[in-house]
Amino acid sequence: MRAVQITEFGGPEVMRLVDLPDPVAGDGQVLVEVDRAGVNYGDTHNVENSYLAPAKLPLIPGGEVIGRTAEGRRVIALIDSGGYASKVVAAPERLFDVPEDISSGDALALICQGTTAWHILKTSARIQPGESVVVHAAAGGVGSLAVQLAKAFGAGTVIATASTEDKRKLALDLGADVAVDGAPEGLAERLREANGGKRIDVVLEMVGGPVFDDSLSVLAPFGRIVAYGSAGRVQPTPVLPAKLMRGSQSIVGFWLIDCLRNPGALIQEPFDQMVELVRAGTLRPQIGGEYPMSASRTAHEDLRARRTVGKLVLDPAL
Template sequence: MRAIQITEFGGPEVLRVAELPEPVAGPGQVLVDVRRAGVNYADTHTVEDSYLSRSSLPMVPGAEVAGRTGDGRRIVALTDNGGYAERAVVHEAMAHDVPEGVSDEQALALVVQGVTAWHLLRTSAPEGLKERLVEANGGRKVDVVLEMTGGPVFDASLAALAPFGRLVTYGMASRVPATAVRAEALMGRSRAVVGFWLAHCLGRPGMYREPLAELLALTADGSLKPQVGAVYPLEEAARAHADLRARRTVGKLALDTTR
């Protein structure tokens, strides 16, 4: 099968097309005929080995796939890398049926970004928190900030918080660390900083499948419209990463493994 494989860590230039053996599904796993592979900003960290979880070589990157199983089910799934390929193995627990009316690209926009947004608003910033904070603070300044850039943006966001405000950090797209947060600085204005990583939800019943089911249903009935971006041929994975890192893209990016 065709796949994108890396044999060294680095930037987009290390993403190369290779012919590899087809993966074999083990117990509790299914083999997916991949139609679209999601491109996530986290993939750029994985490829250079700067992500929260460490990478090993050689590796086929890509943690999001949409396609069909051998019995004809149309699914979207998370996988332990291996997604940038014509076929991938996924754990059954991480696979979710895609309803009619939802495209592969829309499903890929929901499986990581969508579920992350769901948890940022409902888990890390509890429902109703904004109203309680506004009431406690007299309606002034910022109550909740969802921040994924890091560096000066994190620092400025924290400084903008009102008393009892909460900053939820879920990424470091700038690759620049934020200034260390001191406990006394948080106490001095009764502020809170919360970290979020979707990986911690995957092993907890209800924290992955239920939010994704809700988001897919909302998309199917037209209530939610995921922002879909460019679709690149598989062999142009390096260009997709370069465009993403250069901030030239809008919406969910995907690789078309059929061309």
């Protein structure tokens, strides 16, 4: 089979297209012929071995694919690694059925970015009707869906941040009430101004460093900041419990891997509900690029350089 493999940790330059023996499904495994592989920001951490779970060499990156089983069942498979390949094996409990009328790109956007956006809003932030919400990186895979879901869940003012005018326009087109520059300098002031001078109820944060610090500084009493990434690769200032106590504020972490402890309830059910929102036109996944698998290095370079929007996918046939 064709696959992208790394034999040393580093940046996109360590990724190589290779031919490998086909995987063989063992007991309790299912072989999936891959139609498209999803690219996630976490993959860039995985390649350099800086992710939450340590990686081992040699490594085929990628944690999600869509394809078909030998019986013709159309599924998404969530795997620990091995997704950048034309074939994968997966545990049956990590296979999720995909309707035929949903495109491969849309399905991949919903299964990881969509369920992440769903849970950081509903499960972690416990969003309430009328609350103000800041969505950082609002043109990205999670952010572009979180803007739309926040509105669908009854949020009041949705404030999007993004690095370019085009990305801010996209966030507004997707339903954000206000879109501001996400650069750290002066961010706290821009966020409060965007919310009419008031503090913010919920912040969805995946940058880290000073963006996290400024986001925490504008939280309202009983406000929640949900940390679900560290794209800036810089840690925020440590937070003392007394600081949170003074405003009855919360910092909540989220990692989609934890949802695999109960995949039916925590992944398949939100996925199915989002499929219905897509069919109704309420939710529009953004496919920011479909790359040949031979150009996976370029996909990572574009993602790390913030040149992309929405969900990126790889075609293993090219």
